Amino acid sequence: MAFSGFGDLFFVLLQMICVIVVVAYLITRTASFTRVLDGLVTWKSQAILVLLFGALSIYGTESGITILGATANVRDLGPMVGGLACGPVVGLGAGLIGAAYRFSLAGFTAVPCAAATVLAGLFGGLIFLLSGKKFVGMHGAVLFAVGMETFHMGLTLLLCRPFDQALTVVGGVALPMIIANATGVFIFALIIGNLITERQTKAERDAYLSELERKKAELRIAHDIQMSFLPERLPEVPGLEVAALSLPAKEVGGDFYDAIPLSGQRTAFVIADVSGKGVPAALFMALSRTVLRANALVPRSAREAVGEANALIAADAKSGMFVTLFYAVVDPADRTLTYVNAGHNPPLLFRSGGDRPLELKGTGIILGVMPEADYREETLALESNDLVLFYTDGVTEAINAREEQFGERRLIETVMGCRDHPSEEIVDRVRRAVADFSGDEPQFDDQTLMVLRVV
CATH class of the missing domain: 1.10.1760.20 (Arp2/3 complex 21 kDa subunit ARPC3)
Structure with a gap:
């Protein structure tokens, strides 16, 4: 060219x-x-x-x-x-x-x-x-x-x-x-x-997606293991209808509930909320549940069982984690409920014919902070058609798109509207009420409920 x-x-x-x-x-x-x-x-x-x-x-x-x-x-x-x-x-x-x-x-x-x-x-x-x-x-x-x-x-x-x-x-x-x-x-x-x-x-x-998938698989396994810690079916207690539900905010969470058969046809009902979320909370939950269940099975009072469990948990709580707990022993023979509230959200006792529920307030500090902490116990008489609602703060602190909390008032109104229904239906009504209130807002904390209804 x-x-x-x-x-x-x-x-x-x-x-x-x-x-x-x-x-x-x-x-x-x-x-x-x-x-x-x-x-x-x-x-x-x-x-x-x-x-x-x-x-x-x-x-x-x-x-x-x-x-x-x-x-x-x-x-x-x-x-x-x-x-x-x-x-x-x-x-x-x-x-x-x-x-x-x-x-x-x-x-x-x-x-x-x-x-x-x-x-x-x-x-x-x-x-x-x-x-x-x-x-x-x-x-x-x-x-x-x-x-x-x-x-x-x-x-x-x-x-x-x-x-x-x-x-x-x-x-x-x-x-x-x-x-x-x-x-x-x-x-x-x-x-x-x-x-x-x-x-x-x-x-x-x-590589990231493969690692993410591996971790998801591990979390699914962890979730299955954690769910296995919860009672597969709640025990039948004479004179009581019992229902419970736990919804982790993540694959694994820190809330748990339990029902522990004791001597003399008594049953210990437990609801607890471990600080934090995810795998660390789940591991601490497993520790707390195991320690509490082991101490509950030894013949002793409610306050002694919780106090000994606190001492053991505090000795192992090197990560600064703690757990709030409500521990209640129901005796169907004399129709009483003896409880210890270790810094947990006060459960609500709806008396038959009452307008406002009674709060079962704290009787001691949270578990895992002070090994020598002292706890007192309270005893209440139960009557026919009484209803006790245990819950964790994930229920009342659920938020909607306007960042409003579900709150205790809405919880009480929901239960009052269906208090004569079976326990399972009450739990489901509360779950649906919280879900409808939150709408598309993601669940940021574990939500756990337990209902005891005296029949």
């Missing part, structure tokens, strides 16, 4: 670059290229890449501009990128293809041009090896391209005669070729860098 000036030469070389952008994208998306990036080098993939980069080298020659028998071109681009990105085998192979084609065209610069093309692929491959068999990066690749084309020009001056003619050729093509080849390498480097980043991001995303 002839040219009338430097501007035409530069413009035609830039046209080559437009083609190179497309070629670079297509080559870097081939399975052979991505396998090399992953370090999975096979002879088949190397052969395919040799042919692709060799074809690019031939295109670089054919699309060049002839000046005094020499061609200003981007022939070295294919071997350079092949060597830099895929190693010496691909670089040298592509260089030999490009060099053979250039040598077949003859011309007084055929020897230095062919030699420079072979060396471009070889040197690029050596840089690949020195970089730990990785692409050297954009800056290194562009600097190599500039240096390689400068070396190409020097080789032409060294080997071509007459020298004056060689000097004229080099003076005409040196700057455009250096800029064009450096620009081509820059484009390849940019696309390869983006591809590497894209693949790293995908690998990190896949």
Whole structure:
């Protein structure tokens, strides 16, 4: 292709670059290229890449501009990128293809041009090896391209005669070729860098999703284990209807309830709320439940059972966690309820025919803070149609879209509206009332309920 000036030469070389952008994208998306990036080098993939980069080298020659028998071109681009990105085998192979084609065209610069093309692929491959068999990066690749084309020009001056003619050729093509080849390498480097980043991001995303799925599976197992700590079915207590429900805010939570058969047909009913949420709260819940159940089964008073449990929990509560607890022993023989409230939300006793419930307020501090804490117990007589509601703060502190809390007033109104219904229905009514109130707002705390209804 002839040219009338430097501007035409530069413009035609830039046209080559437009083609190179497309070629670079297509080559870097081939399975052979991505396998090399992953370090999975096979002879088949190397052969395919040799042919692709060799074809690019031939295109670089054919699309060049002839000046005094020499061609200003981007022939070295294919071997350079092949060597830099895929190693010496691909670089040298592509260089030999490009060099053979250039040598077949003859011309007084055929020897230095062919030699420079072979060396471009070889040197690029050596840089690949020195970089730990990785692409050297954009800056290194562009600097190599500039240096390689400068070396190409020097080789032409060294080997071509007459020298004056060689000097004229080099003076005409040196700057455009250096800029064009450096620009081509820059484009390849940019696309390869983006591809590497894209693949790293995908690998990190896949690893994150795999880890997330593993943790979800572990949490599901933890949830199943935690649910197994809750009574599979509540015991039948003469003269009582009992129902309970626990809804963790996460896969696992810190609330729990229990019903512990005691001697003399008595039953201990427990509701508790461990500080915090998630796995730490669930682990502390398991500890607290086990300790309390073990102490409840030893013949002793309610206050002694809670006091001993507190001492043991406080000794192990090195993480600063604590638990609020309501512990009530129901004796159906004399129809009494003896309770200890260790800093828990006061359960509500709805008396038959009463307008307002009685709050069963605290009789001691939360568990896990002071090993020597003292607790007192209170005893109440139960009458037919009395109803006792145990709950955790996740029920009353549930919020709606306006950030209003469900509150104790709504809880009382809900129970008063269905207090003559079976215990299971009362629990379900409260659950639905809280859910309707919260709407689409996420549950941020565990919600646990227990209802004892005297029949």
